[in-house]
Amino acid sequence: MKSAAVGKISYIVQLxxxxxxxxxxxxKGYEKRKNAVKGNALGLLKRDQISDSNVGFVYFNSIxxxxxxxxxxxxxxxLPDKSVKSIHKDKVSGGSGTTTR
Numbered sequence: 001m002k003s004a005a006v007g008k009i010s011y012i013v014q015l016x017x018x019x020x021x022x023x024x025x026x027x028k029g030y031e032k033r034k035n036a037v038k039g040n041a042l043g044l045l046k047r048d049q050i051s052d053s054n055v056g057f058v059y060f061n062s063i064x065x066x067x068x069x070x071x072x073x074x075x076x077x078x079l080p081d082k083s084v085k086s087i088h089k090d091k092v093s094g095g096s097g098t099t100t101r
Contacts, residue, residue: 009089010056011075014065015040016085024060033060041066044083050074 020040027033037058045053045068053074056067067090075087 007071008054008069009072009075010067010069012059012063012065012067012088012090013041013044013075013078014063014085014087015044015083017064017083020083021064024064034058036060037064037066040083041068044078044081048074048077048081050078 015037017040020036023036024033027036037060038055041055041058045051045055050070054069056069058066065085078084079087
């Protein structure tokens with residue numbers, strides 16, 4: 001497993017998994033939808049041998065994805081995965097407290 005204890009950054013990973021998107025259309029309940037996305041996220045990280053990640057928020061309304069703290073090199077390694085639509089650094093813009101991704 002790849003390890004990157006130093007220099008972790010928070011990223012938003014937007015998923016593009018057709019099976020997951022289809023499943024979310026039929027799954028009822030907040031916890032079940034959250035668990036479906038989180039399970040997909042953990043599977044993705046495991047496939048890419050990222051064992052020391054810290055999955056944060058899970059998104060399944062306006063976007064489907066998750067936040068994760070990983071090293072920049074690990075984020076770059078996730079991008080070629082066909083279930084990943086995009087990866088962006090998670091950041092807060094100044095002053096207003098609005099989170100932009």
